[in-house]
Amino acid sequence: MSLKETVLAQVRARSPLRVMPEPPLPALTPTWADASVRRISAALDRAQQRDAGGWYVVGRSGDVPSGESITRLIAGREVALWRAADGRLHAGPGACPHMGALLERCPVAGDTVLCRWHGMALGEGRHGYREHPAYDDGVLAWVQLPTDGETPASGPRLPQRPDPETAIAAVYVGRMRCEPADVIANRLDPWHGAWFHPYAFSHLTVDESASDADRLVLDVTFRLGRTFGVPVRASFETPDSRTIVMTILDGEGTGSVVETHATPLGTDRDGAAITVLTEATIATSERLGFRLLRPAARLVRPLVVRTAAGLWRDDQDYAERRYAVRRGELGSGKDRRG
Ligand code: FES
Ligand SMILES: [Fe+2]
Known part of the structure; x- marks a missing residue:
């Protein structure tokens, strides 16, 4: 050469x-x-x-801050997302079961989110509130919703x-x-x-x-x-x-x-x-x-x-x-x- x-x-x-x-x-x-x-x-x-097993991408994992909740509309449903004190991603319906307030920018205490209207603490099983499964893969945040025609899967x-x-x-x-x-x-x-x-x-x-x-x-x-x-x-x-x-x-x-x-x-x-x-x-x-x-x-x-x-x-x-x-x-x- x-x-x-x-x-x-x-x-x-x-x-x-x-x-x-x-x-x-x-x-x-x-x-x-x-x-x-x-x-x-x-x-x-x-x-x-x-x-897709009912799993939807919500957005960037960094979109969900620590300390307060955000809400997103997904497949026609309001969804609230927050991070527990340990950083774990949580999700649930976006409307408060008390009077329907949108759970946007609500403070987080432990693993619950506190409704901004009257302070009801919401998390799995509290006041009839049922969380949705949520998953943070390090890049993206996901939520699982009950979806017609899809069989729920354990993860995305x-x-x-x-x-x-x-x-x-x-x-x-x-x-x-x-x-x-x-x-x-x-x-x-x-x-x-x-x-x-x-x-x-x-x-x-x-x-x-x-x-x-x-x-x-x-x-x-x-x-x-x-x-x-x-x-x-x-x-x-x-x-x-x-x-x-x-x-x-x-x-x-x-x-x-x-x-x-x-x-x-x-x-x-x-x-x-x-x-x-x-x-x-x-x-x-x-x-x-x-x-x-x-x-x-x-x-x-x-x-x-x-x-x-x-x-x-x-x-x-x-x-x-x-x-x-x-x-x-x-x-x-x-x-x-x-
Ligand atoms: S509307 Fe949420 S505590 Fe009243
Ligand atoms: Fe293209």
Whole structure:
């Protein structure tokens, strides 16, 4: 090997970047022929049949402070969440059994929450109050609600995540006018990636031989500008009807995951469904640079969240439009005149 080749090989080994020029629009191959409607629908149907056991993502685990309660609307129900003195997550109905006060920003005493109207101490079995099972996985907070058509499970189905000791986790939360299935359907269509988000992805091919009805495997380049990109191999799987997970199988960040959780809130004044999207990026890497970056996770998180938010601006249009078309809402597009 010549000196030049040796130096190039070393640079390659040290950097995940590859020279992968962004294909100009005329050279970009339309992907509609590969994005089979029937195939995406079949994958979505299978995902919808996977019982989530009544578990819903509430939000970031850090959203529930210590010392006082918060409330959230989940699947049309008001839910109160608080942390006991020992840090354990608790959840229960959001309305006080005395006169119906919303249990928002109520002080916590021990493992009970004190209603802010008249101070009733509420916790499992007190004054007829029944708590909901709750779970904090270290990144996300979950609650289990009695849900029609789902068989209660002892805990949420957590996908395989990288070791928290060596990973950086960042969570993006967005709200959209659609059903959870529309969010999952967006992710079950990876073919839109390079065409719809050319600034973010390119060189995207689904590996049919490695994919099956429950798992899509694809090769894709994450773009870092017009010239450079980071090629990876990734899979998409749906552990339950409200979750889709991308796992990096090979390339930079092998073992990293992006979990997209879709939680139904309820309906707006027009009767349209509102869904909250909670997307957790849990990144890891063997590289020294990443290990050095870990102590600065606080600075890295906003960048990861900003990237997710940018992609979801487009994908929100996709999911909301899909919902609007299904509802027969003609004229739901944005008229940009004037
Ligand atoms: S409404 Fe809660 S104690 Fe009265
Ligand atoms: Fe997308």
